[in-house]
Amino acid sequence: MTTVLLIRHGRSTANTAGVLAGRTPGIDLDEHGRDQAVRLAARLAEVALDAVLCSPLERTRQTAQPLLAARPDTLFELDERFTECDYGTWSGRTLKSLAEEPLWRTVQAHPAAASFPDGESLAAVSARAVSAVRSWNAKLGEHATYAVVSHGDVIKAIAADALGMHLDLFQRLQIDPCSLTVVRYHGTRPAVLRVNDVGSDVSALIRAVVPEAGAAGDAPVGGGAGAGG
Template sequence: MRLLLIRHGQTPSNVAGLLDTAVPGPGLTELGTRQAAALPDRLAGESIDELYASPLLRTQQTAAPLAKRLGLPVAVRDGVREIEAGELAMRGDSGSINAYVSTVFAWARGDVEARIPGGESGVEALRRFDSVIDEIAATDRSCAAVVSHGAAIRLWTASRGINVRVDDVEAEPLRNTEIVVMEGSPDGGWRFMQRLAAG
């Protein structure tokens, strides 16, 4: 099947450069709202059967225009929420951001027992994201769109993409409403197909 992993639109915390991972989190900025409104046209060529979002407000607001255009409900799943920042939450200094990102990519390289201080381990983060992807794949639909978060999408792509180099994913941040396209299955593996630049 085909997975469209979509990062949410811009939020005030993105603008401020903060590690804001708590539920429900902030809504979209004016730019973020425009980014979300552009998604239906950007994805007009995709045959999307299902639409998912995390419990955070920003993903559901991003998914709303697409849901309206497609006539689909948005299935909210906790498993695709952002990786918890723990004690680093709401910090924006380079040390905190580097600690967060380096832990996430240590997980992608196999050190899944490492833990963000006061947050989750790689085992926990991957298990919950995998559970949603497995649920989606079990529906036997051809294409699903999942509105999630930058670190969560990058971690899952780097960890589960059979043709993906972790260094490449680490080197390239995922911008607001940028889309990672994956194809495959839990049994056969997932292949990275392309990244669709933000609109």
């Protein structure tokens, strides 16, 4: 079972300004975002990570730094497939102004059909991000636990795929700054352990969950005893 910790970057200067940053260079974490990254690293201090993978943008690399500071020997790699959606001409504009665009309603109600002007489609974002997770699962092995530091829409797309949700439903997922979403991949299907976790105990991630019966990765009929059982 491969466990993937999906981490959205901490709060950025663009987040507080209400601006869609996209891939605009020079967007950093604000002071609160840096504090969020430090606190997340402290929460995950006892969780062994085989790798930390990261979008190349500044705000994700800054979020990853506290994680890596405690793990100097952990594999770290920038992976373009986890980078932010290319929002094209929408990048750098305020969310308030974008809400007036006809495409906004498509993004909200039918994201699988949304393609940003001079940019990328959300379907393409989903395809590259899910493919990246699958390839890293194969590379790191079935007993690995690794972190991916990325962006809201990218994480929503990966989580939607793991939940078996059509991409048109992915706006139902909330992914806050510096939140933790965890997916465990079995041979037969993924299991989503948590979504948009911003403060709960993570001790269950320190050890593998042992199935109560059946093949490894089987869901316990009736719900089971939980991680602390």
